[in-house]
Amino acid sequence: MSEVAVVAIFVAKPGKEEELKQVLEANVEPTRKERGALQYDLHRDNEEPRRFIFVERWESQDALDAHGRAPHIQAFRAKAPALCEHGEVRKATKLL
Template identity: 60%
Template sequence: MTEIAVVAISVAKPGYEEQLREAAEGIVGPTRKEQGALQYDLHRDVQEPRRFVFVERWESQEALAAHAKSAHIAAYKKAVADWVEHAEIRVLSKIA
């Protein structure tokens, strides 16, 4: 197994910061219980409070793929679709 790291960034549209924060907080608990989840932490950018960042670690690419297909992630994406100005997901492999 090769551990996978993910940085997922969402920038809220102006005025939707708190809705996005609450929705993002709501998926932390269920995701941490997923098989293969090693780390799933939500952060808010200090200098740009509309920017929310998930820092994730997964046991494998397969665990990450299962997470992406989970019901709570599908519901989250649907709920926040109109609140997000920009989203970016980076999947990383550790080299040092």
């Protein structure tokens, strides 16, 4: 299977920046330990501090699908509506 790249962007609701940051940070180490996780890095936008960006690389779509079922990701999804104004996930398949 082909490697999958993901860019996930979450914009915090006004006043929820630090709470969202903590919730997102809590996902980093458990995700890095998942089978098939090649890269899972959290960034904060330099121009818009409410915007957080994950840059991810997965061995395969199956690995990414398993990540979506992980308990810590399910917990994040339950909290996200109260913390996020906007969320967007883009997937790409590595060509070279």
